[in-house]
Amino acid sequence: MNExxxxxxxxxxxxxxxxxxYRFKIDYSGETEICEVDRVLELNKDxxxxxxxxxxxxxxxxxxxxxxxxxxxxxxxxxxxxRLASExxxxxxxxxxxxxxxxxxxxxxxxxxxxxxMKLVGAHYLVDEAKVLFFFTAEARVDFRELVKxxxxxxxxxxxxxQIGVRDESRVLGGLGVCGRDxxxxxxxxxxxxxxxxxxxxxxxxxxxMKISGPCGRLLCCLxxxxxxxxxxxxxxxxxxxxxxxxxxxxxxxxxxxxxxxxKLAGEGGRVxxxxxxxFEYNSEKKxxxxxxxxxx
Numbered sequence: 059m060n061e062x063x064x065x066x067x068x069x070x071x072x073x074x075x076x077x078x079x080y081r082f083k084i085d086y087s088g089e090t091e092i093c094e095v096d097r098v099l100e101l102n103k104d105x106x107x108x109x110x111x112x113x114x115x116x117x118x119x120x121x122x123x124x125x126x127x128x129x130x131x132x133x134x135x136x137x138x139x140x141r142l143a144s145e146x147x148x149x150x151x152x153x154x155x156x157x158x159x160x161x162x163x164x165x166x167x168x169x170x171x172x173x174x175x176m177k178l179v180g181a182h183y184l185v186d187e188a189k190v191l192f193f194f195t196a197e198a199r200v201d202f203r204e205l206v207k208x209x210x211x212x213x214x215x216x217x218x219x220x221q222i223g224v225r226d227e228s229r230v231l232g233g234l235g236v237c238g239r240d241x242x243x244x245x246x247x248x249x250x251x252x253x254x255x256x257x258x259x260x261x262x263x264x265x266x267x268m269k270i271s272g273p274c275g276r277l278l279c280c281l282x283x284x285x286x287x288x289x290x291x292x293x294x295x296x297x298x299x300x301x302x303x304x305x306x307x308x309x310x311x312x313x314x315x316x317x318x319x320x321x322k323l324a325g326e327g328g329r330v331x332x333x334x335x336x337x338f339e340y341n342s343e344k345k346x347x348x349x350x351x352x353x354x355x
Contacts, residue, residue, distance in 0.1 A: 291316040
């Protein structure tokens, strides 16, 4: 490594020492961004600031500092911190709220006039940039070039239309879930994690789609919260459907309860027994589970 490279690396390390990474919430989309901020500028939770978001320069609020030791906080994912929000910025944000309602109604009328197969979800004015965002859902790609031209002629500023999915729609609009709390995607989660039917199955939940689906029609986000715990705990126990041997007699594992540490076994003649996990041992040579003693009725 030459002297110039060493010097450049040293300067980068020194720069990082003077920076702290914070996570910020974009209120209108439910997404988050990460920025590096000068250490001397102490930010508190819910402070309003201006940063460079994926949509443009806009006002967001502080969630808190983050540990940037992982790849998720790599330089390519970092956004630029602009400044603390001023009184003027706050006034502009308040004024934009009423303007957004008008923009939403106007855009929806134009969509109807042009008979576009799309559903408008939300409208947002950026605080620190002359741009209006429109979020919409559609079952297929929509040619909205003519719509954009009409909107530009009306608003006299940049127009950006963003097609989003049904899960993103719930994240933008918010609402109450079946648990009575705010949607996880809107009030809790930083990103939309993939959720599969296997997660519900491995947690012994009902596979009735009405019971494990959210208002968006997709599987509940919260199915992923405890899934890793279930997977790790079930590794220590016989799997459902496996055979468990008690001498020459074998039983089928019908249900595994990781919380009570009880396993339901089914034997010949419809015999069913609940046995504590402590009564099982694994034979690594034969790769089978053995039951110590005889299960009680």
